[in-house]
Amino acid sequence: MPNDERLIAQLKRGDKEALREIYMEYKDNLLTIATSLLHDRNAAEDVLHDVFVSFAGSVRHIRLRGSLRNYLIASVVNRIRDQFRKKKHHMVELDNAGQIAADSVDPERFAEFSEESRRLTDALARLPFEQRETIVLHLNGRMKFKEIAQTQGIPISTVQGRYRYGLDKLRAILKER
């Protein structure tokens, strides 16, 4: 947090190197989260691009209430949800999108992940979006259940339930294979 405050203060003074520092610090984690949610590396890179350009353009007006990491993660998740909304995907399509992407030709994803990781991301893509989102935010985003609940405006028990049911389903999917 003190580091976040320092970086934001530097940015507000017009120091663009602070922007580079923030990008380098969080880019891989945000890309991993976006790719795990979308199961599509190209789309995930577009989200990362939009989030950082938007952040850079509005940073002077930002008032952080939590950590910068959580702010950026929430931006990524919101952008993904908006993207689906704009495309008029309903939740069923949102859930299916990952599976379609899992079958598609994505050499970059193949190159990036080991076989085990690929199996895992393919299995994640088969979860309902809310469960996948909760698992990814908690484990990849290192967000506490309470923070996820606050971000999404839902009770913490719902978050815990989604997490538990999601992991159970993930285990069942992995056993199928």
Place this chain on the structure above:
Amino acid sequence: MEPGDNLERAIEQLHMRTRAETDRSILKDAFAAFLESASGGSTGIGVRRWPVAGLRRFAVPAAAAAAVVVGLFLFVGVPSDKTVSLSQIQSRLTKTDNICISTFRAGEAEPFRQVWASTPLGVKLFKIGRGNQAQFTLWDVPRNAKKTKYVHSGYIQTEVIPQSMLAELERSEAESFGLLPFADANDVPADAEWARLEDREGAADIPGTEVYDLTWATKSATGEIAMQNRWRLFADGRSNMPKRAEWYAKLAPEDDYGFELFAVVSYPTESDIQNLVRSTFGPRPSDDPEYIGTPGADR
């Protein structure tokens, strides 16, 4: 990983890295938005200045050039009578039956991606990754089968190619599987320049080739130059067939081009590819009909 075993830890350990070209593109646009905001102009918040995936599509070579759309680059001029136009080279590629493209990151000796494509066989075989982490994926269009082999475990997964995936494969071929940097004539910037390299000092030494540079600028939606690109082609001096291609990029005009990727192109025979498919995916069952192809049509 056993199913369900250490599952949470395995998810925690998932990690993806951004590519250097992605970093450059995002930082360039982010700095522009930051400075624009500082100067009191429109922040452009939420406006996509340059889609990274689109940039990637133009910048990264992937696979079979044989399927690239005919008639591209017609507007890229021919500066001298010695120079072969890009459209001539592209035309030669479209007549190629079998091709292998190995793509390397600059400074690396082992390809991170290889593709073998055979038009007569109707197959495309991808090798992604290295060593025991490699994965082979065979798209056998005539048989409507996609086979995936994980080298680490030897596990082979066979699936029917869904119709939607066939369309996707065709689209991917047309849009991003080209050896060439553009898959559509409409994507070639009007101010792109194509020239034969007279002074080969500093260029890779590939005997029997002519060297050509295609240079163009990647521009943002506002017309600002976001990146300058150079695609260097080594084409056989007689046949004009590509033997090697190199990708370079730079952010500022005064910078030197950064060498990012290169691809080595070879032209195997139909049976070479057929044998590779068989050796990768094992002996084929006796009830499995022969591969569709052109018997004895090896080049």
